[in-house]
Every structure is written in C-alpha cells, then in structure tokens.
Amino acid sequence: MLGLLWAGAITAAVFLGLFFFRMFAPMNATSHVLEHLEDRRYQAAYDASCSAERATFTEREFEAAMRSLTRRHGAIDDTGVSSADLHGGSEATVRYWIRFEDSGRREYQTLVVKEDGDWRPCLLSENPHSG
Numbered sequence: 001m002l003g004l005l006w007a008g009a010i011t012a013a014v015f016l017g018l019f020f021f022r023m024f025a026p027m028n029a030t031s032h033v034l035e036h037l038e039d040r041r042y043q044a045a046y047d048a049s050c051s052a053e054r055a056t057f058t059e060r061e062f063e064a065a066m067r068s069l070t071r072r073h074g075a076i077d078d079t080g081v082s083s084a085d086l087h088g089g090s091e092a093t094v095r096y097w098i099r100f101e102d103s104g105r106r107e108y109q110t111l112v113v114k115e116d117g118d119w120r121p122c123l124l125s126e127n128p129h130s131g
Contacts, residue, residue: 024084025119026084026086026092026094026112026114026119026121027081027083027084027094028119029048029112029118029119029120029121030081030094030096030110030112030121031079031080031081031096032048033045033048033049033121033123034080034081034096034098035079036048037066037076037079037098038076038078038079042059042062042063042066042067043059043063045066045123046059046062046063048120048121049062049120049121049122049123049124050111050112050113050115050120050121050122050125051115051120052113052122052125053122053123053124053125056124056125062124065124070100072103073098073100073101073102073103073106074100074101074102074103075100075101076098076099076100076101077099077100077101078098078099079096079097079098079099080096080097081094081095081096082095082096082097082107083095084112089114090113090114091111091112091113091114092111092112092119093109093110093111093112094109094110094112094121095107095108095109096108096109096110108123110122110123110125111125111126
C-alpha cells in the first residue's frame with residue numbers, strides 16, 4: 001500500500017513538474033526579451049522575437065517602436081513577468097509589466113509562440129487570444 005502511495009506521489013510530481021516547465025518556458029522567453037529592452041539591446045530583443053514579427057517589422061522599425069515607447073513613458077527602470085496561459089502546445093499569452101521612469105508600472109500582454117523548439121514573444125503583434 002505504501003508503495004502505491006509513493007508511486008502516486010511521484011507520478012503527480014512528474015506531471016506537475018511538466019506542467020510548470022511548460023508554463024515557465026514562455027514566461028522565461030518573455031523575460032529574456034524584456035531584459036534586452038531594459039538594457040537597450042534592441043537588436044538582441046528583435047532577434048529573440050517571433051518570426052512573424054521579424055517578417056512584419058524590420059529591425060529598424062522594431063527599435064523605433066521601442067524608442068517611441070520610452071520617449072512617451074521614460075526610460076525602463078525594471079521589468080517582470082506576471083503569468084501565462086497556455087493555448088495548446090505552441091502558443092501562450094504572457095502578461096508582463098514594465099516600470100518606466102516617468103509613468104510608473106504599466107501592464108501588457110503578448111502572444112508567445114513556439115518555433116523550432118524555442119519560445120519567442122511577439123511584443124509588437126496583436127494577440128489573437130486576448131479579449
């Protein structure tokens with residue numbers, strides 16, 4: 001009987017671990033891009049963005065959009081990721097925040113897609129799962 005309890009506990013732990021790993025992967029990818037933005041490494045942020053975004057926006061347009069954001073709200077003081085909702089195995093909605101020098105903390109959400117095994121945020125693109 002004790003063996004069955006241990007087996008059940010181990011199985012539950014494995015499933016929970018897989019669930020949280022799947023949940024945290026899109027959040028980590030978003031956090032990675034936000035760190036690039038905070039450090040003003042726009043090319044690195046662009047390179048880590050989803051392919052649809054890179055097909056829609058040139059690197060120069062992406063950088064211009066990010067610089068416009070900081071002109072409106074001030075320099076980026078800090079960033080963070082709040083939560084994620086998975087939509088199947090290859091899309092997620094990630095909620096994140098940016099604290100700006102002039103306008104404080106602002107909340108956002110983005111679509112994050114899995115491409116060739118890597119999660120990539122689409123910060124400038126419309127999220128079809130937002131509503």
